Amino acid sequence: MKGVGEIASPRQDLSLSVAGLTVGVRNGPAIIEDVSMELLPSEIVGVVGESGSGKTTLGLSLLGYCRPGAEVRSGTLELGGVRVAMDGSMRTLRGRAIAYVPQDPGQALNPALRIRAAIEDIVRAHRERSAGLPEISTLLEAVNLPSSAEFSRRFPHQISGGQKQRVSIAMALSCHPGVVVLDEPTTGLDVETQSRILDELLRLRAEYRIAMIYVTHDLAVVGKIADRIAVMYAGRIVEQGPTAALLSRPRHPYTRGLLLSIPDHRRPRRLEPMRGIAVSVGEWPKGCPFAPRCPQATSECEQSVPPSTPVTSGHEVRCFRWESTPPVSDDARAGSWISPDTESEVVLEVRHLRAEHRGRGTTVVAAADISFQIRRGECLALVGESGSGKTTIARAIAGLHADVSGEILLAGSSLTPEARRRSVAERRRIQLVVQNPKDALNPRHTVRQSIARPIRVLRDRSTLSNGVDGEIDSLLERVRLPQRIANSYPDELSGGETQRVAIARALAADPELMICDEITSALDVSVQAAVLRLLRELQTDFGLSLLFITHNLGLVATIADDLLVLEDGVICERGVTSSVLGNPQHQYTKRLIAAAPSVDDSMADRI
Amino acid sequence: MSSATAETKVARPARPRRHRWEMLRAPEGVIGLVLLTFTVAVAVIGPIVAPHPLAQPVGPPGEPPGHGFPLGTDYLGRDVLSRVLYGGWPILWLSAVITLFTYVIGVLIGMVAALGRRLTDSVLMRFVDLLLAFPPLLLVLVLIASAGSSSTILIISIVLVLFPGLARIVRSATLEVSTAGYIEAAFARGERAPAVMWHEILPNIGPVILADLGVRFSFAIALVAGVNFLGLGESPPSANWALMVAENNVVITSNVWGVLAPAVMLMVLTVSINLLGDAYVRNRSKAR
Numbered sequence: 028m029k030g031v032g033e034i035a036s037p038r039q040d041l042s043l044s045v046a047g048l049t050v051g052v053r054n055g056p057a058i059i060e061d062v063s064m065e066l067l068p069s070e071i072v073g074v075v076g077e078s079g080s081g082k083t084t085l086g087l088s089l090l091g092y093c094r095p096g097a098e099v100r101s102g103t104l105e106l107g108g109v110r111v112a113m114d115g116s117m118r119t120l121r122g123r124a125i126a127y128v129p130q131d132p133g134q135a136l137n138p139a140l141r142i143r144a145a146i147e148d149i150v151r152a153h154r155e156r157s158a159g160l161p162e163i164s165t166l167l168e169a170v171n172l173p174s175s176a177e178f179s180r181r182f183p184h185q186i187s188g189g190q191k192q193r194v195s196i197a198m199a200l201s202c203h204p205g206v207v208v209l210d211e212p213t214t215g216l217d218v219e220t221q222s223r224i225l226d227e228l229l230r231l232r233a234e235y236r237i238a239m240i241y242v243t244h245d246l247a248v249v250g251k252i253a254d255r256i257a258v259m260y261a262g263r264i265v266e267q268g269p270t271a272a273l274l275s276r277p278r279h280p281y282t283r284g285l286l287l288s289i290p291d292h293r294r295p296r297r298l299e300p301m302r303g304i305a306v307s308v309g310e311w312p313k314g315c316p317f318a319p320r321c322p323q324a325t326s327e328c329e330q331s332v333p334p335s336t337p338v339t340s341g342h343e344v345r346c347f348r349w350e351s352t353p354p355v356s357d358d359a360r361a362g363s364w365i366s367p368d369t370e371s372e373v374v375l376e377v378r379h380l381r382a383e384h385r386g387r388g389t390t391v392v393a394a395a396d397i398s399f400q401i402r403r404g405e406c407l408a409l410v411g412e413s414g415s416g417k418t419t420i421a422r423a424i425a426g427l428h429a430d431v432s433g434e435i436l437l438a439g440s441s442l443t444p445e446a447r448r449r450s451v452a453e454r455r456r457i458q459l460v461v462q463n464p465k466d467a468l469n470p471r472h473t474v475r476q477s478i479a480r481p482i483r484v485l486r487d488r489s490t491l492s493n494g495v496d497g498e499i500d501s502l503l504e505r506v507r508l509p510q511r512i513a514n515s516y517p518d519e520l521s522g523g524e525t526q527r528v529a530i531a532r533a534l535a536a537d538p539e540l541m542i543c544d545e546i547t548s549a550l551d552v553s554v555q556a557a558v559l560r561l562l563r564e565l566q567t568d569f570g571l572s573l574l575f576i577t578h579n580l581g582l583v584a585t586i587a588d589d590l591l592v593l594e595d596g597v598i599c600e601r602g603v604t605s606s607v608l609g610n611p612q613h614q615y616t617k618r619l620i621a622a623a624p625s626v627d628d629s630m631a632d633r634i
Numbered sequence: 635m636s637s638a639t640a641e642t643k644v645a646r647p648a649r650p651r652r653h654r655w656e657m658l659r660a661p662e663g664v665i666g667l668v669l670l671t672f673t674v675a676v677a678v679i680g681p682i683v684a685p686h687p688l689a690q691p692v693g694p695p696g697e698p699p700g701h702g703f704p705l706g707t708d709y710l711g712r713d714v715l716s717r718v719l720y721g722g723w724p725i726l727w728l729s730a731v732i733t734l735f736t737y738v739i740g741v742l743i744g745m746v747a748a749l750g751r752r753l754t755d756s757v758l759m760r761f762v763d764l765l766l767a768f769p770p771l772l773l774v775l776v777l778i779a780s781a782g783s784s785s786t787i788l789i790i791s792i793v794l795v796l797f798p799g800l801a802r803i804v805r806s807a808t809l810e811v812s813t814a815g816y817i818e819a820a821f822a823r824g825e826r827a828p829a830v831m832w833h834e835i836l837p838n839i840g841p842v843i844l845a846d847l848g849v850r851f852s853f854a855i856a857l858v859a860g861v862n863f864l865g866l867g868e869s870p871p872s873a874n875w876a877l878m879v880a881e882n883n884v885v886i887t888s889n890v891w892g893v894l895a896p897a898v899m900l901m902v903l904t905v906s907i908n909l910l911g912d913a914y915v916r917n918r919s920k921a922r
Contacts, residue, residue, distance in 0.1 A: 425822045446822050454824045467815035471837035477816075480833070484823050529815075536823065 041205025048102030056309035059262040069236040073249025076259035077551040091117025122153030126199035132191035136183040143179035189220035222622035247624035261316035268342030278349040288556035290581035300557035371403040380433035393419035406573040408587030416596035425459040455485040458533035462545040464525035523554035666909030677722030686713035689871035696885030706889035721873035740797035744804025807839040848911020
């Protein structure tokens, strides 16, 4: 194609613009529709959306790539002012004009290739032979990795998750691209690592004048890094504009809903979940795809798709009634779910708990000297990064981890470590809900079967007034699911629905303590907000106590009364949530809080 | 709470669940089912409709088809068609019983090894490895030679050959499933291992072990036939297809049907089962 040679040579200061881009399933529905956006040289644009919004498809199509079965239907792409075809012929540009950093560095790196070989592969594929191989050590240094030959000889499994992501970034930079598309580059990393990678990207942008498209589900992260934000919903960009303007005065009701769904540790608030669930590909309604969930929808919204309308220069919104979108007032954000301290009886007490993992010949201490109490109706949060031992503690209390010493007291009486040696009543009173809802339910059991099992095994059926089926119906109602869902299988449910069923199954045992192990981390923020609200209701209406395990400080600020911070299996700080978050004493807590992304922070920085 | 209830107000078309019998729509499935029905019908109804007695010579030996014998006569002058009609049942019920026991034992040992302590696992799996180390037919022949030839011994020895492979498959499938959250949840509510195996694990490894059914069933047929062919199974005058292939070798030049007809029936039986197995596996991978 004409002009490609011009931009094929390594150079920075590239701009990118795409107009009217539609990508769809071959002979099927559209995945993204009529997407137009612009990226100026050395600018960072954040593309934000929930799962299924088409953000990854957009990112990949900018490299002229569609996943198998999908195709670009229409649209034009310009790189540095030169029009390029969005197909396989873009291969010559990939890597050197526009590069890609994939989502999961653990999977993106070939486990059989040493780091040096992996980087060299990219260079061989995309640079002229005459250019020779780049200085690998310079490249590694550029992303703050050890530049030693020893390091570049390592295999991916020998380096940490953050280092893998840096290697991915180094690979993307190896051919000096002008534009880099990053797809959720920090998802799955600890907050501290995430924060360092974000700083890294800002530095690289300044140093090499690279423009970036940052695809993510996390508004707080783009708030920190992006100059402009594009919000995607059902394959369309519903709102795009400068970061500060968009976050402080969102004009699309979806953007506003997202903002109100995000828990923030800087400013705890009652979350306001959006109603309904996101429409998936192939189910878009005729009009505005957000209309069924929109509080301000009119009949016009159901008839036609709103065009992009300018709010101010550079700030566009696809909404007929954007002028009536209420501001995200401090009023709506103020207040907290956390109730003042009450002296109720202690449900669970843990004294000097020590848990170990025994392997062949080696013993790893996962948690040591853990002591805490949970009172009736209280929510205690256990916070720590991956590997801090928080899940092991949860499993020990639930009776699933046998290598423990110390005492676990349920209402004053000691529990044996193994669940099967505990009495029925003891097992009934403690219930565990795990992280991944898809994994928590047996795929071959209907919702009804899944919920019925704990009732049959743990409850005294003579106390059920309406029998097992009546109890299942009332449990579904309690987690706000319709009764017809009872005969569905887990693969027919959305992530949020599945997690509600898992919670209903735990409630079926009529527990006093529910252990929630990262139960919202696999969910989209809007779904997460609804689940948190449900937990809060269960706590206040039924006096349920919660042990809430998470790495997300925003969640802690939203729901937890008290907080334990865990570092390498040891409690390093504890106290009332607001005082720990407001005035952390321990170094580790301070680092965690500083690293946690916050929408409020990013707005404060820009004003 | 309107916000939360509304999660389900937005209409979402129910995804159709693939029907269990959809595999029968594929060509392999249809052909396999037709052939299997035919073979089973021959084996079950055959003895009733057979025109001549099983063991009595009714003509000269090795007569080609004709003269009221559609498939000719065998090496003793008995009607080949009648013996083919009689000879399916012994093969079929032996293979079916063997497959049944193979599944009961293989699934049980596989699941116990996967869920049990490390010692249990080691002991069971080394035993399985030991059995796997023998060439299959040799092990069967040695057992029959030392314990005598009877249906019981035949069944036991072939099950001993067939279950180890299945136990290994079941063990690895169980290990894969056993870390899932719902298994943990079951143990956390204090369910005993047998209940967990039956309620939680079996429904999930079912497809994996069913996919193996065709191969294992046809292997059972092959072993039953092999033992009979070698003369260590049923003793003449009773008829079964494998025995017929062996004994009519001597008249193969004068009446090829004495060998060909039972051999074709064996082949049709094995092929039909394998076709059904293929249809099942293909249907499952399409459903993913």
